[in-house]
Amino acid sequence: MTTIAGPAAAALSSLSADQLTFIRSLPKAELHAHLNGCIPITVLRELAHEYARSSAADSSAKSIGSATLSSLLSNDAVQSGIQQLLSSEGVKLEKITDFFGLFPSIYALTSTKEALGRVTRAVLESFLGTSRVDEDIHRGTASQAECAYLELRSTPRQTDGMTREEYVRTIVEEAEWYPPGKVGIIVSLDRKMSGEVMDECVEVASKLRKEGKAVVGVDLCGDPLAGDVVDFERYFRRAKEVGLKVTLHVAETTSNSCEETLKLLSYGPDRLGHATFLDDDAIDYVVKNKIPIEICLTSNLLCKTVSSLDEHHIRHYLKHNHPISICTDDTLPFRTTSTAEYALLLAKLPLGLGLSEGDVEKIARMGMEHRFV
Numbered sequence: 001m002t003t004i005a006g007p008a009a010a011a012l013s014s015l016s017a018d019q020l021t022f023i024r025s026l027p028k029a030e031l032h033a034h035l036n037g038c039i040p041i042t043v044l045r046e047l048a049h050e051y052a053r054s055s056a057a058d059s060s061a062k063s064i065g066s067a068t069l070s071s072l073l074s075n076d077a078v079q080s081g082i083q084q085l086l087s088s089e090g091v092k093l094e095k096i097t098d099f100f101g102l103f104p105s106i107y108a109l110t111s112t113k114e115a116l117g118r119v120t121r122a123v124l125e126s127f128l129g130t131s132r133v134d135e136d137i138h139r140g141t142a143s144q145a146e147c148a149y150l151e152l153r154s155t156p157r158q159t160d161g162m163t164r165e166e167y168v169r170t171i172v173e174e175a176e177w178y179p180p181g182k183v184g185i186i187v188s189l190d191r192k193m194s195g196e197v198m199d200e201c202v203e204v205a206s207k208l209r210k211e212g213k214a215v216v217g218v219d220l221c222g223d224p225l226a227g228d229v230v231d232f233e234r235y236f237r238r239a240k241e242v243g244l245k246v247t248l249h250v251a252e253t254t255s256n257s258c259e260e261t262l263k264l265l266s267y268g269p270d271r272l273g274h275a276t277f278l279d280d281d282a283i284d285y286v287v288k289n290k291i292p293i294e295i296c297l298t299s300n301l302l303c304k305t306v307s308s309l310d311e312h313h314i315r316h317y318l319k320h321n322h323p324i325s326i327c328t329d330d331t332l333p334f335r336t337t338s339t340a341e342y343a344l345l346l347a348k349l350p351l352g353l354g355l356s357e358g359d360v361e362k363i364a365r366m367g368m369e370h371r372f373v
């Protein structure tokens with residue numbers, strides 16, 4: 001269960017019961033959700049407690065599952081990172097680059113296959129409800145689906161407990177509990193990765209795809225100011241050659257240059273994440289080539305890359321009838337859900353964009369049309 005707060009909560013609570021029912025009834029596709037950024041609070045809290053217990057009980061052997069604490073953060077560092085995420089308001093950020101410092105603590109908790117499988121199960125359930133094929137057998141409770149289709153992305157990590165291939169397989173195995181066509185997995189390449197690791201991630205994605213697994217694409221993510229996009233090109237070209245779709249985080253900050261953006265567009269992406277600061281040339285290219293944009297309203301507000309909903313770049317794309325999809329990005333720090341992001345479309349200004357139900361329905365349809373399946 002996601003605790004909703006901030007802009008998403010304000011928009012949701014301004015809606016009538018009929019409006020909420022309308023949003024819930026729309027078939028929605030979540031196309032931009034980062035696994036480790038979407039862990040439900042209850043699960044994060046449990047994992048943090050277990051980490052603390054293991055740390056206290058076994059400081060000499062230092063083992064948690066098959067990972068060793070010595071290769072991870074100290075318990076104090078982990079607990080203080082997790083405390084920021086557990087605050088009922090969600091995280092407070094001064095600027096987007098502060099955001100990436102939240103992940104080392106989360107990663108300390110999801111570094112074994114067991115823990116990764118557990119969080120994947122919880123994240124899938126938070127978006128898709130209890131529609132696993134074995135659900136009737138194993139559970140008595142039902143939870144409501146937030147969306148009809150989920151593309152879940154994650155950055156493969158090699159830990160003491162698993163290889164990068166095992167990391168992706170663990171996620172895929174959990175996704176396979178859902179009916180075919182419900183979940184697609186996107187392998188994320190972090191801008192801080194070495195070329196060797198990017199290559200390995202693309203090969204793992206390709207291998208699993210060839211085996212018929214639901215690995216549908218690759219993504220470029222991470223600190224938008226890290227690395228040089230000239231160096232990443234070959235890995236995304238390779239991904240396209242082997243039939244994987246490509247989505248790229250692009251122009252998330254004012255410090256991302258126009259040259260960088262044009263270079264990323266030259267990879268031939270199938271979708272773009274955020275695309276907040278595109279200059280006229282880039283907008284022309286994106287509009288002419290009808291490249292769908294994954295829009296993350298709350299994320300942009302809380303990372304302070306957009307100052308208000310009224311000034312959000314979604315307005316531009318709506319005016320040009322350009323394909324977009326509405327996404328949550330990271331439900332844990334941003335305290336949002338798919339329903340709440342749609343509430344931001346429907347709620348009246350200044351709490352939302354004040355769109356009509358017809359427009360919102362059309363946007364939901366666009367999301368479903370631009371799945372990587």
Ligand SMILES: CNc1ncnc2c1ncn2[C@@H]1O[C@H](COP(=O)(O)O)[C@@H](O)[C@H]1O
Nearest residue numbers: 034035036037103153154155188221222249
């Ligand atoms: C604010 N918008 C964003 N911009 C860029 N990258 C982001 C992001 N939100 C999340 N990530 C990327 O996703 C990772 C966490 O999930 P996974 O470990 O992959 O499952 C983060 O470490 C970051 O690299």
